[in-house]
Amino acid sequence: MVIINYGDIIRKLLTLGATEVEVYSTKTVTTSVSFTDKIEVIKTTENLGVGIRTVLGRKVGIFGTNDVTPKGIEKAIMNSYSIAKVSPEDPYWKSLAKGLNKTPVKNTYDTKIVKADPSLVVDKVNETLNPIKDLGAKVKPVRGLINLIVEEVSIANSYNEKVSRKGTSAVIYIEVKAEEAGKTATFSKFEATRMLSDMNFEKLGYDAASKAIEFLNATKIPTAKMDVIFDAEVFASILNVMISGPISADWVQKGKSPLAGKLGKEIANNQVTIIDDGTYEGMIGTKEFDDEGVPTTKTIIINEGVLNSFIYDTYTANKENRKSTGNAHRTVSSAPIPLPNNLIMKPGTYALDEMIKETKRGLYIIKTIGEWLSNPVSGNLNATVTHAYLVEGGEIKGTVKGVVVSADFYEIIKNNIDAISKEVKKYHNLMVPHIKFKSIQLAG
Amino acid sequence: MDVDLDRVISKAISFGASYVDVRYQEYMYETILVENKFLKEYSKRSLRGIGIRVIVNGGVGFASTNNITYTNIEKAIKRAIEIAKVMSFQHKIKLAETKVIKDSVKSHYVILPEDIDHERKVNVVLEANKASFINPDIKSATTRLGIQMDKRVFKSSEGTEIEVSVILTGISHISVAKYGAILERVPHQNSYVAGWEFIEKNDWVAFTQDLSNLALKAVKAKTPPPGTYTAVVDSEIIGLLLHEAFGHATEGDLVSSGESILKGKIGKKVASEVVTIVDEGVVEGGYFVPYDDEGVPKRRTVIVDKGVLKSYLTSRKDAIELNMELTGNGRAQDYENIPIVRQTNYFMVAGDYKFDELIEGIKFGIYIKGKGATGGQVNPGMGTFTFSVGPSYLIRNGEIKEMVRGVVVSGYILETLKEVEAVGKDLVIRTSVFGGCGKENQMVRVGDGGPHVRIRKIIVGGR
Numbered sequence A: 001m002v003i004i005n006y007g008d009i010i011r012k013l014l015t016l017g018a019t020e021v022e023v024y025s026t027k028t029v030t031t032s033v034s035f036t037d038k039i040e041v042i043k044t045t046e047n048l049g050v051g052i053r054t055v056l057g058r059k060v061g062i063f064g065t066n067d068v069t070p071k072g073i074e075k076a077i078m079n080s081y082s083i084a085k086v087s088p089e090d091p092y093w094k095s096l097a098k099g100l101n102k103t104p105v106k107n108t109y110d111t112k113i114v115k116a117d118p119s120l121v122v123d124k125v126n127e128t129l130n131p132i133k134d135l136g137a138k139v140k141p142v143r144g145l146i147n148l149i150v151e152e153v154s155i156a157n158s159y160n161e162k163v164s165r166k167g168t169s170a171v172i173y174i175e176v177k178a179e180e181a182g183k184t185a186t187f188s189k190f191e192a193t194r195m196l197s198d199m200n201f202e203k204l205g206y207d208a209a210s211k212a213i214e215f216l217n218a219t220k221i222p223t224a225k226m227d228v229i230f231d232a233e234v235f236a237s238i239l240n241v242m243i244s245g246p247i248s249a250d251w252v253q254k255g256k257s258p259l260a261g262k263l264g265k266e267i268a269n270n271q272v273t274i275i276d277d278g279t280y281e282g283m284i285g286t287k288e289f290d291d292e293g294v295p296t297t298k299t300i301i302i303n304e305g306v307l308n309s310f311i312y313d314t315y316t317a318n319k320e321n322r323k324s325t326g327n328a329h330r331t332v333s334s335a336p337i338p339l340p341n342n343l344i345m346k347p348g349t350y351a352l353d354e355m356i357k358e359t360k361r362g363l364y365i366i367k368t369i370g371e372w373l374s375n376p377v378s379g380n381l382n383a384t385v386t387h388a389y390l391v392e393g394g395e396i397k398g399t400v401k402g403v404v405v406s407a408d409f410y411e412i413i414k415n416n417i418d419a420i421s422k423e424v425k426k427y428h429n430l431m432v433p434h435i436k437f438k439s440i441q442l443a444g
Numbered sequence B: 001m002d003v004d005l006d007r008v009i010s011k012a013i014s015f016g017a018s019y020v021d022v023r024y025q026e027y028m029y030e031t032i033l034v035e036n037k038f039l040k041e042y043s044k045r046s047l048r049g050i051g052i053r054v055i056v057n058g059g060v061g062f063a064s065t066n067n068i069t070y071t072n073i074e075k076a077i078k079r080a081i082e083i084a085k086v087m088s089f090q091h092k093i094k095l096a097e098t099k100v101i102k103d104s105v106k107s108h109y110v111i112l113p114e115d116i117d118h119e120r121k122v123n124v125v126l127e128a129n130k131a132s133f134i135n136p137d138i139k140s141a142t143t144r145l146g147i148q149m150d151k152r153v154f155k156s157s158e159g160t161e162i163e164v165s166v167i168l169t170g171i172s173h174i175s176v177a178k179y180g181a182i183l184e185r186v187p188h189q190n191s192y193v194a195g196w197e198f199i200e201k202n203d204w205v206a207f208t209q210d211l212s213n214l215a216l217k218a219v220k221a222k223t224p225p226p227g228t229y230t231a232v233v234d235s236e237i238i239g240l241l242l243h244e245a246f247g248h249a250t251e252g253d254l255v256s257s258g259e260s261i262l263k264g265k266i267g268k269k270v271a272s273e274v275v276t277i278v279d280e281g282v283v284e285g286g287y288f289v290p291y292d293d294e295g296v297p298k299r300r301t302v303i304v305d306k307g308v309l310k311s312y313l314t315s316r317k318d319a320i321e322l323n324m325e326l327t328g329n330g331r332a333q334d335y336e337n338i339p340i341v342r343q344t345n346y347f348m349v350a351g352d353y354k355f356d357e358l359i360e361g362i363k364f365g366i367y368i369k370g371k372g373a374t375g376g377q378v379n380p381g382m383g384t385f386t387f388s389v390g391p392s393y394l395i396r397n398g399e400i401k402e403m404v405r406g407v408v409v410s411g412y413i414l415e416t417l418k419e420v421e422a423v424g425k426d427l428v429i430r431t432s433v434f435g436g437c438g439k440e441n442q443m444v445r446v447g448d449g450g451p452h453v454r455i456r457k458i459i460v461g462g463r
Helices: A006-016 A070-086 A118-134 A201-217 A232-243 A249-253 A314-319 A352-357 A409-415 B005-014 B070-087 B118-131 B197-201 B204-218 B235-250 B252-256 B316-322 B355-359 B413-418
Strands: A020-035 A039-056 A059-065 A139-157 A160-180 A183-193 A224-230 A274-277 A298-303 A343-345 A361-369 A380-392 A395-400 A403-408 A417-427 A430-443 B019-035 B038-056 B059-065 B102-106 B138-156 B161-179 B182-193 B227-233 B277-280 B300-305 B345-348 B364-368 B375-379 B384-388 B392-396 B399-404 B407-412 B420-423 B428-431 B437-439 B442-444 B447-450 B453-462
Touching: A006 A020, A006 A039, A006 A070, A006 A139, A020 A118, A039 A070, A039 A118, A039 B070, A059 A070, A070 B038, A070 B118, A118 A139, A118 A160, A118 A201, A118 B070, A139 A201, A160 A201, A183 A201, A201 A395, A224 A232, A224 A352, A232 A343, A232 A361, A232 A380, A232 A417, A232 A430, A249 A314, A352 A395, A352 A417, A352 A430, A361 A403, A380 A409, A403 A409, A409 A417, B005 B019, B005 B038, B005 B070, B005 B138, B019 B118, B038 B070, B038 B118, B059 B070, B118 B138, B118 B161, B118 B204, B138 B204, B161 B197, B161 B204, B182 B204, B182 B428, B227 B235, B235 B252, B235 B277, B235 B345, B235 B375, B235 B384, B235 B413, B235 B428, B235 B447, B252 B316, B345 B428, B364 B407, B384 B413, B407 B413, B413 B420, B413 B453
Parallel strands: A039 B059, A059 B038, A224 A361, A343 A430, B102 B161, B227 B364, B345 B447
Antiparallel strands: A020 A039, A020 A139, A039 A059, A139 A160, A160 A183, A224 A430, A274 A298, A274 A343, A361 A380, A380 A395, A380 A403, A403 A430, A417 A430, B019 B038, B019 B138, B038 B059, B138 B161, B161 B182, B227 B453, B277 B300, B277 B345, B364 B392, B375 B384, B384 B407, B392 B399, B407 B453, B420 B453, B428 B447, B437 B442
16 A cells, blocks of 8 residues: 555645645556457556645646655645646635535445456356357357456545545446348447446346347338337436536536526426435445545435536535535546536336337337437437337337437427336436337437 | 566566566646636646566466555566466467567657746747637637657566657647637647647747638638539548548457458558558657557558558567567557557658649549548448548639538548549648547557548538
């Protein structure tokens, strides 16, 4: 262990004339394996990083380094100080976070991941690959990656003693290609969990391969307006792109958010309730405190369709004379910004099966690409559907690819929601139900 | 450097490795961002660490750390050995033979950027940004300074010992102009392997004002009628095309895995006979790669000679798998990553045509320019490309006429390279301190370019 002396760094900068100082550090140990139908590379990396934020009145300087030797730290101290000196005055600057503390959370640290060795990751790769091999020569894994990550974060500042947290995560990406009679199709799965036992490697391998086979005969459909069921994983990804920025107080205060000025107003169907919860048991974004040391909380963002709150870090909260919601996110060399910890949407009352059964003609979309090209500022949602089921007369009639979904996100969450499922899925730091919209524009 | 790499190597050998290489790196990246006349961000990031690759019974293991104490390095060696042992049952590899080299190289610079104080750096960027507001129709402008210092030390149990230091500096700028309800943005950058003198000797006010002028003109320009055109493309576009749509398909690992469209095409005609394509480690205007991250010299590799595919790019592992020469293209983003096959400076060799001769005789065509290009997408498996290029010009009866904007070009790279009719004299290669090439989550700096080139047929779509 390298010992970073937080107190010394802070004292040194205060002596130089700093009015406030903050030290943020991370230690990440990653065991990573990449594979196709065989293991390609296994590697382990250990990375320490330190970020120093120095405040001179209302001037702020940040320097990040991963050189944690005494010489490296000395350089970081001088750099953050001299950057602060040349920075412009920030008229809105009040202070760094005060009252660093922890919220108790469960299931964010798995000793199995901490003790992971190369033979464990080989086992996990084999668990993923075996069900694919069982499906025969027409499927081939083309890209796979498993990362087992242990992360420690510590923060201290000129107002508070150091707080530290530890967390683990397991991440998998697997893409399988199916080939038969000159036709090809691919399918990929991505999943991230805190605990190794929450990750079902066998099922992920099987799902990726069997879906690739299922979509060998996928066809294109002509341009039409149709009912659309978004699988929870797809909707999670859309929700992440469309609201993570707009609900951030940083966007709101800069005038970039389409939700600015809409607090207390109805922005969605009254079945829609979305919370940000950094304390929820065992989720990827769950932690005892945020990247400024502020305890995480639960914030109701949309309550039965009504916009209830934005999310804040210390800087954006200070600007409005309120408390941070514990949503600061940063790297060692950048200033914190408020982002969601875990976005959780309240389930509805329908079973997914019922939602399909009650669809006369529509698409059940299970994978899209390019949703990141959507514009959260204008609310313009765009995604290319790569994998969907065509539903006719309440039954699945075939597979569809290559259609583009275009919609005004705020329009459809207000006026087009038809049903929300009672089942929910976790996808990265989101947990959402399947959702059905009436009459969505599809371009073939 | 205060780490004894020989000690690390002998430790790994004593633990049972038959081959060891150690890569030590010190890296610094400094960026200053000015948005609409105000300093928005000044940040620096530094990196220092060590990566250890070992082979045990044919299995490869890799571990890295930036916690540089001997106890901790020893732990990393043990992790790498443990991985290699497991891998020897999974996937055995061999490394192609290479000469033992001892060398230390620094890219050319006159003034160390570290010696320039923070305020002076900020002022250059502020001035260039302020000057770009030449007209009330310029609605926004962003200027960025980037400085990278990268020192890499490579040492292997075979006796090779190489140190390479590179300094790369540059400035990028985006001007956004408004006309009626239309907004048009024109981004561009200028980087060079050099010290602070590169920033001092260039006129950055002229650079940003030029982009503002271009944005003001472009916002009023029309989109071209969609269709197939005879085109003259500039060095930036030919560089982008070659790197993205062709270069990746020549990377040995993608050839051996079967992903590349160029598999099995050595000795075959893949372009018209006026086309010669080269990957070269040290070249005017490009990035500086005298050696790769496996200690192999990166010299001039002729990929395509007069239209015929001659070579793929290889690392020590892929040279064996493909049974080809070592080309020195095993590159890693940093000490934390294992080297994989990457391009260095990839470009088309100059021909005999003057620019006027390329334009001459084109009744109706398009002059496609890179300045202001916003990106593109390529499928190396299919060989298709789509690029959104910068403000360009229509060619009528052998003369350059009106500007057009919103130009998107697309096609199949192998077809497009066969349509190259004439190659200009004016070779230009460029690199960037703001971007690079991403592959398997690793980003490396590259250079690309070529001369002006006339292409008989290219598909142009208007937006």
